[in-house]
Amino acid sequence: MHIERFRRSCVALLSVSLISLGLQTPAAAGIVGTADAIAVTQQQNDLGIVRDALARADVREQMVALGVDPAEVTGRLGALTETELATLAGNIEQAPAGADDVLAVIGIVFLVLLILELTGTIDIFKKT
Numbered sequence: 001m002h003i004e005r006f007r008r009s010c011v012a013l014l015s016v017s018l019i020s021l022g023l024q025t026p027a028a029a030g031i032v033g034t035a036d037a038i039a040v041t042q043q044q045n046d047l048g049i050v051r052d053a054l055a056r057a058d059v060r061e062q063m064v065a066l067g068v069d070p071a072e073v074t075g076r077l078g079a080l081t082e083t084e085l086a087t088l089a090g091n092i093e094q095a096p097a098g099a100d101d102v103l104a105v106i107g108i109v110f111l112v113l114l115i116l117e118l119t120g121t122i123d124i125f126k127k128t
Contacts, residue, residue: 043082046089050077053092 051074053059060070080088116122 039082043085046085047077049089049092050085 054063054070054073054077063070063073077085113122
């Protein structure tokens, strides 16, 4: 009696398994072109540049001072189109960073003065 019930259960399970094998849907795959892959990578890079710039403390303070909620700005980044994001990232990269430019100018001026001093052209650093 128990063997007959077990056998019917096994047959029913096997039948359901075999029937369900034919019901699987085929996977749809496509080839991703190089241009598409580069576009996605560039978009992710642009988004990273913009997010890094907006994450700086001085930028957040300026946004709050102008009455803009930083959380709202972060939420609106997702709504930008690819061209808008690329334009914004390009403008951020081209915008001068005050502290970096000032240090570079001071370093170049010091280097020029040091070279002129060593060649004997000028005597800025007085020797006593």
